[in-house]
Amino acid sequence: MKVFLIMPSRVMARGLEGVFHDLGEFKIEGIVSDISPREEVMMKNMSADAVIVDPAVFAHSLRAVARQQISELTDAAVVAFPSIFMDEETCRQYDAVLSLYDSPAEIVHKLRAAVSVPKDNAASECSELSAREKDILICVAKGLINKEIADIYNISIHTVITHRRNITRKTGIKTVAGLTVYALLNNLIDPSSVE
Amino acid sequence: MKEGIRFFSSDMKMSDLVEMNYRLLTVLSRLDMHAGFGEKTVAGICAEAGVDTEAFLLICNMYSYHGYLPTEEALKSADPLSVLKYLHNSHSSYIEDGFMELEKIMDGLVATCREQEKRIILDFLAGYRKEVEKHFEYEEEVFFPYVISVTGHNASQDYSAAIFEENHSNIEEKLNDLKNIVMKYLPPTCDRRLANDALYALSALSEDLEKHTNIENHVLVPMVNRLESKKEA
Numbered sequence: 467m468k469v470f471l472i473m474p475s476r477v478m479a480r481g482l483e484g485v486f487h488d489l490g491e492f493k494i495e496g497i498v499s500d501i502s503p504r505e506e507v508m509m510k511n512m513s514a515d516a517v518i519v520d521p522a523v524f525a526h527s528l529r530a531v532a533r534q535q536i537s538e539l540t541d542a543a544v545v546a547f548p549s550i551f552m553d554e555e556t557c558r559q560y561d562a563v564l565s566l567y568d569s570p571a572e573i574v575h576k577l578r579a580a581v582s583v584p585k586d587n588a589a590s591e592c593s594e595l596s597a598r599e600k601d602i603l604i605c606v607a608k609g610l611i612n613k614e615i616a617d618i619y620n621i622s623i624h625t626v627i628t629h630r631r632n633i634t635r636k637t638g639i640k641t642v643a644g645l646t647v648y649a650l651l652n653n654l655i656d657p658s659s660v661e
Numbered sequence: 662m663k664e665g666i667r668f669f670s671s672d673m674k675m676s677d678l679v680e681m682n683y684r685l686l687t688v689l690s691r692l693d694m695h696a697g698f699g700e701k702t703v704a705g706i707c708a709e710a711g712v713d714t715e716a717f718l719l720i721c722n723m724y725s726y727h728g729y730l731p732t733e734e735a736l737k738s739a740d741p742l743s744v745l746k747y748l749h750n751s752h753s754s755y756i757e758d759g760f761m762e763l764e765k766i767m768d769g770l771v772a773t774c775r776e777q778e779k780r781i782i783l784d785f786l787a788g789y790r791k792e793v794e795k796h797f798e799y800e801e802e803v804f805f806p807y808v809i810s811v812t813g814h815n816a817s818q819d820y821s822a823a824i825f826e827e828n829h830s831n832i833e834e835k836l837n838d839l840k841n842i843v844m845k846y847l848p849p850t851c852d853r854r855l856a857n858d859a860l861y862a863l864s865a866l867s868e869d870l871e872k873h874t875n876i877e878n879h880v881l882v883p884m885v886n887r888l889e890s891k892k893e894a
Contacts, residue, residue: 503730507726510726511727511728637841637845637846638837638838638840638841638844639838639841640834640837640838641835641838643788643838644785644835644839644841644842645838647785650781651778651781651782651846651848652846657777
């Protein structure tokens with residue numbers, strides 16, 4: 467398992483290095499002491515399973531959304547290792563919170579649990595297209611615009627757009643030409659109906 | 662202590678750069694740099710190839726690190742003409758190698774399909790190829806000559822990088838669509854043994870095109886913006 471450390475305190479970073487070195491289960495992929503654009507690029511390109519961060523790197527006003535900021539860069543679990551006092555509310559955003567007084571065993575225990583937390587994935591959608599989505603897809607493939615589709619089915623343009631977004635999410639196909647190929651291959655439309 | 666990500670530098674060996682990311686071989690070949698680097702440094706090989714080292718490093722970093730954005734400093738010290746050379750040579754390599762290869766694989770993939778299915782898929786690819794060629798043609802005939810004129814301080818007044826940026830469309834979208842079609846909705850009559858080849862080729866081309874667009878938007882355009890404002894001042 468690989469971890470990435472964001473630790474302004476060299477001593478704390480060395481402490482974790484020592485713990486991980488002794489146990490061998492965790493490898494440190496990188497250590498940084500700050501989050502600047504350069505570090506952000508590093509984090510986007512790393513493959514660590516967990517990021518361990520001392521929330522002291524974030525300005526006080528940003529601490530409440532610190533986890534979110536890291537999650538925008540990486541899918542890794544985010545674990546706090548605070549050198550400063552953190553209230554319960556702030557702690558709750560992290561997948562785990564390590565304490566300066568945790569034993570090495572406790573640290574490992576918490577990290578393992580944090581990494582195995584299933585992330586609630588909004589895109590866990592794997593269903594087939596619904597009947598209505600197929601109707602809309604057929605119209606799109608035939609070259610109708612949103613307004614025309616809305617009129618045919620007596621629904622709002624907003625609803626048409628939502629359907630189209632769902633079609634793209636499920637199929638992974640974005641362009642009208644691509645959706646037309648999908649419709650043709652699935653025999654939803656007749657080749658003669660596309661010019 | 663192991664470092665996380667190292668960015669490339671001019672005094673490292675070219676062989677180490679390739680070791681760090683072998684995909685950069687594509688970049689190198691587009692700049693007429695070929696294996697047999699010996700112990701020469703990045704700067705040394707660049708000098709031999711007549712490519713500005715700073716521009717080369719910018720391209721390598723953009724190519725290797727997702728989300729990498731060049732600093733003002735880097736943009737200032739790199740030569741736009743070397744970036745242009747890379748982009749121009751990439752265009753030929755997409756048309757001459759990338760598409761040729763992809764078309765060959767796709768032809769084989771659908772060879773066993775019903776005539777109608779074959780036509781649907783190959784027409785989509787042919788339509789896409791035309792679109793890309795038109796896109797490149799515009800850059801080669803309008804934008805690139807403009808960039809050259811700006812570097813020579815005699816740019817026309819009726820065109821600017823802003824106009825280019827506004828009309829710069831996203832060309833890898835359709836390729837991603839095709840990737841999804843091959844991955845998920847291939848007719849069972851296809852030669853499925855070739856599906857992997859097709860997916861590798863599609864993924865590689867789409868990734869490369871995305872990087873190409875990023876280099877245009879985040880390296881070349883800001884460079885030209887800077888030259889334009891210098892000219893006005």
